[in-house]
Amino acid sequence: MSKKDIFGDDVDSGKSFEDFEALFAESSAGGLKTRVSVGDQIRGEILSIGKEESFVSTGTPNDGMIFTKDLMDENKEVKYHVGDMIDVVVLSTKGGEIRLAKKGALNASTDSLEDAYDMELPVTGTVTEAVNGGLRVNIQGKTAFCPISQIDSRFVSDVSEYVGRKFDFLITQFDKRNIVVSRRKLLDLQKAEFEGAFMQKHEASAILEGRIMRLEKFGAFVELEQGVEGLVHLSELSWSRVHSPQEVVSVGQTVTVKLLKIEEVDGKLKISLSMKQADGDGNPWNSVPAKFPVGTVVNGKVEKKESYGLFVNIAPGITGLLPKSKWRDHVDGQQFENKKRGDDIAVQIDEIKFEDKKISLGVPGAGEDHSWRAHQPASGSGFGSLGDALKGLTIKPKK
Incomplete structure (x- = not known):
């Protein structure tokens, strides 16, 4: 067979054949793979996305097939596009067809535990009993061990709640004598995937x-989506001063929150949330100037007592300070001294610093007009201005 028979009419020189030989040598040397094996981990480009099947480049002359459902998110929507890069593992190469699965995908399965270990694929097992340090798990008729620290992503004190239940695990150790599995490792992988999708969809x-x-x-943890949690700090639960989350919310309650910040701290995603800021018009300070003009007397509750005064809550989210100096010399000063947290108290609005979110309170009536005091006589006089006025009066005797 001639070079023309191999390459067609366009090949009219030996140079093309030499190029082909160079490419073949390069592929044989590892520049281009000629085959893949079960368990190989590949980062390939998505070439096409079909209704049932999609195809990914494998770095070999043959493309790999992956079920399109492996490319879907929790909402059953395909979250990838043609041209995206994806990490996959080779499930099989039977009949010349390369079958792939997304690395860590729950629906990727294999009948061989050894293959599942090599390919880091999840396997389903049933927890049969609690033992010292962990749990025994039945996986495809074989007994595996799951350390207590690996049964969940949270701290577990009572492992009995897991006995008899079925979970997906990753095999972390596999030999003829021991099979060790981890559910936590799988949950962490899934959490990272869920958080990545969440970050793409939402902004502060x-x-x-x-x-x-x-x-x-210090606050309440809120599940926003499957595998994605954020923290509402104690100070962001309510505009009112809160001493514990139980005062505002309870486990299982549905709440509306505002996404304040998403950041990565020590390799973990930290999501900060606020309940009080979820309502754009909910800041009670916006109504303070109109609702509490200076001089207004209001009823409140003692929120906190300090050596320098009383913090008084006069409305949800609005707290002012009644300084001790304002009641110390007052005729009713002792009643203020005896106040404690939770007691009712009447106070007067003396000053509002809106920008600083501060209110200075006073004793009711203390702000009234006391200009008469300026007319008192100098020290040593026995009558004062009233005595002077009486001097000009003529008293007529009774008949």
């Missing part, structure tokens, strides 16, 4: 709905 200031998952002394 977005208003979202979520569910309270757990409460800590």
Whole structure:
């Protein structure tokens, strides 16, 4: 067979054949792969996306097939586009067809535990019993061990709640004598994937709905989407001063939150949320000047007592300070001294610093006109201005 028979009429010199030989040598040397094996991890380009099947480049002359459902998110929508790069593993190469699965995908399966270990594919197992340090798990008729620290992404004190339940695991150790599995590692991989999708969809200031998952002394954790949680700090739960999250929310409650910030801290995604800012018109300070003009007497509750005064809550989210210096010399000063947290108290608005969100309070009536004091006599006089006025009066005797 001639070179013309191989390359066609356009080949009229030996140079093209030499180029082909160079390319073949390059592929044999590793520049271009000629085959892949089960378990190979590949980063390939998505070449086409079909209704049922999609194709990904494998770095070999043959493209790999991946089920389109492997490319879908939790909303059953394809989150990739043609040209995107994706990490996949080779499931099989039977009959010349290369079957692929997205790395870490739950629907990627294999009948061989050894292949699942090599390809880092999830396997389904049932927790059979709790033992010292962890749990025994039945996977395809074989007994595996899951350390207690690897059964969940959160701290677990009571492992009995997992016994009898079925979960997906990753095999972290595999030999003839021992099979060790981790559910936590799989959850972490899924969490990273969910968080990545969340970051692409949402930006700071977005208003979202979520569910309270757990409460800590510093705030409440809210699940925004599957695998994605954010924290509402104690100070962001309400405009009013809050001492514990239980005062405002409860586990399982659906809440509306504002996305304040998304940042990565020590390799983990940190999502900061606010409940009080979710309502754009909810800041009670916006109504302070009209609702509490200077001189107004209002009823409030003692929120906190300090050596220098009383913090008094006069409306949800509005707290002012009644300095001790304003009641110390007052005729009713002792009643203010005896006040404690939760007590009712009447106060007067003395000053508002709107920009600083501060209100100075006073004792009711203390701001009234006391200009008469300026007319008191100098020290040593026994009558004062009233005595002077009486001097000019003529008293007529009774008949």
